[in-house]
Amino acid sequence: MNHEIRSLDNCLAPAKLNLFLHVNGRRSDGYHLLQTVFQLLNYGDLLDFETRNDGVIRRITDIPGVAEESDLIVRAAKLLQIAAKKKDGQAKASLGANIAIKKILPMGGGLGGGSSDAATTLMTLNHLWQTGFSRTELMEIGLQLGADVPFFVFGQNAFAEGVGETLQAVQTPAAWYVVIEPGVSIPTALIFSSEELTRDTKLVKIADFSGHQRCFGKNDLEIVATKLFPVVAEAISWLKKYGDARMTGSGACVFCAFTDEEQADVVLMQLKTQKKHWKAWKASAIECHPLKDLI
Missing domain, CATH: 3.30.230.10 (Ribosomal Protein S5; domain 2)
Known part of the structure; x- marks a missing residue:
């Protein structure tokens, strides 16, 4: 056939x-x-x-x-x-x-x-x-x-x-990101069900973010995830030497923004020397999904 x-x-x-x-x-x-x-x-x-x-x-x-x-x-x-x-x-x-x-x-x-x-x-x-x-x-x-x-x-x-x-x-700044995978997998439900999670952060407006894009706000899930998974706290602490490092989502990956690829490369080289057991990579911010025009 x-x-x-x-x-x-x-x-x-x-x-x-x-x-x-x-x-x-x-x-x-x-x-x-x-x-x-x-x-x-x-x-x-x-x-x-x-x-x-x-x-x-x-x-x-x-x-x-x-x-x-x-x-x-x-x-x-x-x-x-x-x-x-x-x-x-x-x-x-x-x-x-x-x-x-x-x-x-x-x-x-x-x-x-x-x-x-x-x-x-x-x-x-x-x-x-x-x-x-x-x-x-x-x-x-x-x-x-x-x-x-x-x-x-x-x-x-x-x-x-x-x-x-x-x-x-929303418009976001052009940036290169270094992302660290600390080597643990974190179930989202575990973080959201924690009694230690604060659930009353004040509402913000899109204009608030647009005025302070580089280091706006925080990740409310980070305090829970870092207590349960100390390696996430370790990764954030290490990356904070180079900028405003924080966790994404409910973890476990952490990231830091840089203005150009060369800065990201320098940090990756340091990481490969000092933290060989962590997987890490760089990626650039993009404005649109590559398949957006299929629809």
């Missing part, structure tokens, strides 16, 4: 940093109310997509510790498949895909890796399958998978509120 092969390779699922992260309250359903600025980086996982016409979704790469059926990549593809069937009936019943991934971002690192993978899957398959969903519709589908997924579909740096789903585009 002849099949029409349609594919896209090396689709970037970029990492994000939380330039600050404030916890402002807690809803009755247990979800936390947040304010944060999401910053996209030119560094992340790489995904390959090939369509198939038998309705089967397959992740053809093995990821240790992540079962295929529970992977956000597969779940995102299946949600899009279901939405397409509802929209166009049997016309979309045969949509399927083989998906491969080069996993670069650590799990439990606070870089949004799984959410970014899901968003890249939604955007790419929406294009390859020609399902015609708008960005808003894809964001709504993505929200079923996690609060960070809509941001990556949104496709540009954002000031986020609510549980992270209320987004406004």
Whole structure:
């Protein structure tokens, strides 16, 4: 049987940093109310997509510790498949895909890796399958998978509120970042459920961030994560010698901004000499998701 092969390779699922992260309250359903600025980086996982016409979704790469059926990549593809069937009936019943991934971002690192993978899957398959969903519709589908997924579909740096789903585009400074992976994976739920987490940080406005971009605010989750995982505190302390180092998301990765790549390289060299057991890398800030124009 002849099949029409349609594919896209090396689709970037970029990492994000939380330039600050404030916890402002807690809803009755247990979800936390947040304010944060999401910053996209030119560094992340790489995904390959090939369509198939038998309705089967397959992740053809093995990821240790992540079962295929529970992977956000597969779940995102299946949600899009279901939405397409509802929209166009049997016309979309045969949509399927083989998906491969080069996993670069650590799990439990606070870089949004799984959410970014899901968003890249939604955007790419929406294009390859020609399902015609708008960005808003894809964001709504993505929200079923996690609060960070809509941001990556949104496709540009954002000031986020609510549980992270209320987004406004924001200008962020050009920068190079050094990111340290301390070697631990931190479950998000562990940090948010802590009795030591403060949940009453005063609300800020987007203009407040825009006026103090370089070292605005703090990460309210950092104090909990550093007590539970001392290596995170150690990484922040080491990186603070070079600038305003802080943790991203619920951890474990920590970062520091630099004005140019050369500064980042100097710090990386020092780190490789003094802290050989830590993985670290550099990445530049980007304004938009590389796949933003697919929608």
